[in-house]
Amino acid sequence: MPLVYYVEDDQSISYIIEKTIENANYSGVSFNKGMPFLETFKKKIPDLILLDLMLPDVSGIDLVKAIRKINTDVPIIIVSALQDEMDKVTALDAGADDYMTKPFGVLELTSRMQSKLRKLRDYKILSYKNIVIDLRKHIVRISDKELYLTNKEFDILRVLVKNQHQVVPKENIFRDVWDTTYIGETRTLDMHIKSLRQKLSGCQSEAIIKTIRGVGYQIEPKL
Numbered sequence: 642m643p644l645v646y647y648v649e650d651d652q653s654i655s656y657i658i659e660k661t662i663e664n665a666n667y668s669g670v671s672f673n674k675g676m677p678f679l680e681t682f683k684k685k686i687p688d689l690i691l692l693d694l695m696l697p698d699v700s701g702i703d704l705v706k707a708i709r710k711i712n713t714d715v716p717i718i719i720v721s722a723l724q725d726e727m728d729k730v731t732a733l734d735a736g737a738d739d740y741m742t743k744p745f746g747v748l749e750l751t752s753r754m755q756s757k758l759r760k761l762r763d764y765k766i767l768s769y770k771n772i773v774i775d776l777r778k779h780i781v782r783i784s785d786k787e788l789y790l791t792n793k794e795f796d797i798l799r800v801l802v803k804n805q806h807q808v809v810p811k812e813n814i815f816r817d818v819w820d821t822t823y824i825g826e827t828r829t830l831d832m833h834i835k836s837l838r839q840k841l842s843g844c845q846s847e848a849i850i851k852t853i854r855g856v857g858y859q860i861e862p863k864l
Contacts, residue, residue, distance in 0.1 A: 643758050646682065647691035648672045648704070649720070654743065658691060658720070661747050665754060675699035679707055686712055689757055691750075694721040694732065702735050709736035716757035720745065769802045769860055770847035783844040793818060794837045797830075801850065801860040810857040834858060 645662050649655040650673045662669035670687070672678035675696045682690075690708065694701030705717060718739040719732045729740045739753055767774040771784045779795060781788045790798065796818040801809055811830060815821055838850050849863045 643667045643688040644685075645669045645689045645691065645754070646672065646678060646687045647720075648675060648678045648696065648701075649691070649693045650674065650695075650697055651693075654720075657747065658750070661750050662754075664747075665751050667754070667758075673697075675701070675704045679704060682708065683711065686715055688715070689754060690715060690717045691720050691754075692717055692737070694719060694723055694728070702731060705732060705735040705737050716760070718753055718757065720750070767799065767802045769805050770862060772798075772802065772841075772846060772848055774799055774802055783841070783846050786844060788840060788844050790837070790840065791833075793833050794840070797833055797837060798860075801858060805860050808853045808856050808859045812857075814857065 645667050647655070647658045647662070647669060649658060649671070652673075655671055655673065659669055659671060667689075670681070672681070675698050679699075692701055692704060696704075701719065701721070705719075708715065708717060713736075716739070717737045718741060719729075719737045720741045720743065721728070721732075722743045723729075724742045732740055738757060741750065741753065765776040767776065773782045774780075774795075775782070776799070781790055781795065781798065797814060800814055800817045804813075811827055814830060834850060834852075841848065841850070847863050848860050851859050851861050853859055
């Protein structure tokens with residue numbers, strides 16, 4: 642169940658947001674001030690944030706900036722009575738993903754939340770043993786240490802980890818990485834595999850790439 646934090650000091654509007662979140666089958670946590678929200682956010686990051694700009698203790702814009710220093714991915718929807726174009730531009734430039742003005746329709750709020758959470762679900766992470774592949778950021782980490790890979794090495798590792806419970810034929814790797822079904826001379830693939838193995842070994846990877854002679858490759862645990 643997606644977790645939504647909403648920061649709103651107007652009790653009547655907070656109640657409407659609460660019921661909208663419940664009806665969407667999400668879990669909601671309410672805050673009427675910015676600083677308690679920020680302290681909670683530092684301990685547990687939600688799936689979505691609904692944020693008012695005019696709060697009794699801190700500016701909503703400052704909160705957006707603080708959030709983005711901690712996390713660049715969590716979606717932020719501003720829900721504010723400020724309707725001036727520059728207010729919207731300032732909020733979006735600070736790092737907000739969307740901007741709704743009060744009064745708002747419940748169906749519109751539901752639609753915008755669903756849209757942001759749908760994009761979040763498309764954010765793919767692949768993992769195997771201590772290898773974590775962030776597909777959106779194009780980053781590989783081994784035990785939280787970033788591993789530099791070329792684009793082809795990254796794509797080969799992605800294919801192997803995605804198909805981690807089976808042997809991946811060479812023609813499948815060529816199709817997914819080089820966009821061709823013609824394998825011809827496989828020396829290029831072999832060289833990339835060799836380099837990838839060396840980099841994984843140098844970072845104490847808990848996985849190795851095994852050659853299945855006459856077929857292809859498979860990622861498996863390091864013994």
